[in-house]
Amino acid sequence: MDNDPSTTRRERRIANRRTLILEAAARLFAEKGFHRTTTRDIAEAADVSEGTLYNYFENKDELLMGIMAHLADKQHLNDRFVGDLSGDAREFLRSVLRERRETIEQSGYMLQSVLSEILVNPELRERYYQGLMLPALQSLEDHLRSRREAGQVRSDNPALTARVLIGLIQGLFLLEVLGDPEVRYNWDELSATIINVLFDGVSN
Amino acid sequence: MDNDPSTTRRERRIANRRTLILEAAARLFAEKGFHRTTTRDIAEAADVSEGTLYNYFENKDELLMGIMAHLADKQHLNDRFVGDLSGDAREFLRSVLRERRETIEQSGYMLQSVLSEILVNPELRERYYQGLMLPALQSLEDHLRSRREAGQVRSDNPALTARVLIGLIQGLFLLEVLGDPEVRYNWDELSATIINVLFDGVSN
Amino acid sequence: MDNDPSTTRRERRIANRRTLILEAAARLFAEKGFHRTTTRDIAEAADVSEGTLYNYFENKDELLMGIMAHLADKQHLNDRFVGDLSGDAREFLRSVLRERRETIEQSGYMLQSVLSEILVNPELRERYYQGLMLPALQSLEDHLRSRREAGQVRSDNPALTARVLIGLIQGLFLLEVLGDPEVRYNWDELSATIINVLFDGVSN
Amino acid sequence: MDNDPSTTRRERRIANRRTLILEAAARLFAEKGFHRTTTRDIAEAADVSEGTLYNYFENKDELLMGIMAHLADKQHLNDRFVGDLSGDAREFLRSVLRERRETIEQSGYMLQSVLSEILVNPELRERYYQGLMLPALQSLEDHLRSRREAGQVRSDNPALTARVLIGLIQGLFLLEVLGDPEVRYNWDELSATIINVLFDGVSN
DNA sequence: AATGAATGAGGTTTCATTCAT
DNA sequence: TATGAATGAAACCTCATTCAT
Secondary structure, three states: OOOOOOOOHHHHHHHHHHHHHHHHHHHHHHHHOOOOOOHHHHHHHHOOOHHHHHHHOOOHHHHHHHHHHHHHHHHHHHHHHHOOOOOOHHHHHHHHHHHHHHHHHHHHHHHHHHHHHHOOOHHHHHHHHHHHHHHHHHHHHHHHHHHHHOOOEOOOOHHHHHHHHHHHHHHHHHHHHOOOHHHHHOHHHHHHHHHHHHHHOOEO | OOOOOOOOHHHHHHHHHHHHHHHHHHHHHHHHOOOOOOHHHHHHHHOOOHHHHHHHOOOHHHHHHHHHHHHHHHHHHHHHHHOOOOOOHHHHHHHHHHHHHHHHHHHHHHHHHHHHHHOOOHHHHHHHHHHHHHHHHHHHHHHHHHHHHOOOEOOOOHHHHHHHHHHHHHHHHHHHHOOOHHHHHOHHHHHHHHHHHHHHOOEO | OOOOOOOOHHHHHHHHHHHHHHHHHHHHHHHHOOOOOOHHHHHHHHOOOHHHHHHHOOOHHHHHHHHHHHHHHHHHHHHHHHOOOOOOHHHHHHHHHHHHHHHHHHHHHHHHHHHHHHOOOHHHHHHHHHHHHHHHHHHHHHHHHHHHHOOOEOOOOHHHHHHHHHHHHHHHHHHHHOOOHHHHHOHHHHHHHHHHHHHHOOEO | OOOOOOOOHHHHHHHHHHHHHHHHHHHHHHHHOOOOOOHHHHHHHHOOOHHHHHHHOOOHHHHHHHHHHHHHHHHHHHHHHHOOOOOOHHHHHHHHHHHHHHHHHHHHHHHHHHHHHHOOOHHHHHHHHHHHHHHHHHHHHHHHHHHHHOOOEOOOOHHHHHHHHHHHHHHHHHHHHOOOHHHHHOHHHHHHHHHHHHHHOOEO
């Protein structure tokens, strides 16, 4: 008998199932795309019946929303860390890139699955922009502004500089998805190159 | 009677129709996505019957391929221009960014329509990478190498530096699609910021 | 402790629940139809779980049967009253119509819920005809025969005359369900008209 | 080559198909009910593919609407005939009943299929009442009023008297559907009984 | 070459029913 | 006895593709 008053075994199993389904879905969406993935595929991958899917998610679209919510949660954790101004600026960028790498290794398939739809689904796009992109841009912008005031970096327009960095990171993710080996298997050197270029420029 | 031996009126009308269909398709794919766009939608938008679609394209997938081929054609023109080493390096980047802007204004919807599928369709992805991405990366890398040899820029690893620039451009396109106003309506200043950062760095 | 030997509290609660479920079901069936009503709807309306439904009824169809049985019980009470030959014939018809009115006000929704299915379910139809319709027709026919022998009414064929009256009553119920205001809100005058027409005819 | 400008062979085949589908659907709806009839059943009965159904009707509900429209068309023809005041009153009722009989023999299954849903579908009910019931009631009421003014019949309230006749007819249809043999196989005598009762009453 | 009606495979979703708790 | 999560069959409907005209 399980008498734990906070979470019974059943409750835990259920909480788990939701996550299980979500991860199975995201993996398949990344592999074959949202539309080529059938609810049956997802059910099989998550080892539940199709009917059960609908006990956890109202419809197929809500799976995408669930994935996005998951990404947003992770993102917000990072955004808080971006607020940290201790350490020097290069070190900061280095950690951003390292952390980014880890996130992508863990849940890059979630980003991939969602990104594809974002490009062609205005409603989802808006959600993504408001919930994930803008917050990230905003905290980076704030960070840049603080660093500038501390005389650590130069930036005429932190809003635009933030776009350059975030854009770059997104773009490299795309290159990685495309299978580019330099990005996929040479991240450390790439990382160093990025820091070098962004801080010192290519000018001779 | 049209006696022009190279392209008869009929041939031109046909060539025209193919393009018409392709553009209609790309526009719809960008708006609602490949899968949410029906062949009927495309037929209506192109003002032909559904049956006629199949006289010009073997199946729906071939429309995507057609769009990609169209993008590749445009790209190759640019790649040749990237070979041009006259002018100074900043000026070169400025033209790259301007030219990029124009391309996106003219046929961004094509890129958008194709990108969404590329993210989740391995076969298409491979084609895109080989046909569009690698050539672009390669010519930029060559360009960088030449400039470096001419002592105009610094680059430890031109392959990676090329990835930084191309990645940045891709990423900014994504931000634009997401509707970010700084990227969409402030391109000139953004362009200046990019040149400034990439050449001189943000280091103080 | 309840020591009542005939019906314990528990038995009464259970009997109650059965009735509660049946009434909830009938009401929903009348509102949205048997097929558009889900077992979940019924469970919610009766404030029990779906599982509990199946402790009281073998399956959804049995709910319909239960409603029919309930109607049949009521009907049989009336049929006995139809056997009463005291009072004059007009008075008799008047009470039939009044009584009918009351039944419909109390449990018209049950009739409605069942009627819809009867029209298209041969098995149910047969049950309804044998269990409800024929008995009503038979007792009215007997009644008419008696009255005729007593010289109180004229009827060449009491079987057919009974059909005329029962048919009329059924048809008016239909008009009421259809929302006809003359039938719904003007029953007393309608009742008088019926008596007038059936006894004296419209002939001038 | 068919050069008939008004209706080509193809057009006729298509017009025909719509009717074919509608009749197949109505027949099945009457036999097993709207909800127990699958679109596949209908397609098979009409000897077309399921997809074809949807070229002629937007969805399953629209089949019901189509049936109702068909019934309304027939009804309106009769309503005009009800306007005819030549002939004596009994003769009029006799033709109404005869005509009714014929209609039911030809398309009773359509009425049956629709009636079942009308009982439990408020939207459909309203359509039926406004489109079929009210017009029928209204023209009968007008007819009665004219006859009364001509001194041919007695009626304190023609609106209610009309309800009595229409209600009776509906109710007898119900009895017929229920399989009552007196109504089904003895229509002529039933018809005579109705005329006799309604004109002369059962009073002795 | 152009049309658009016909097709039918396949997708999402619903829901009556079961059963472990 | 009561619960409600899990099930999976089956329903409606869409849509890429074909083909007779």
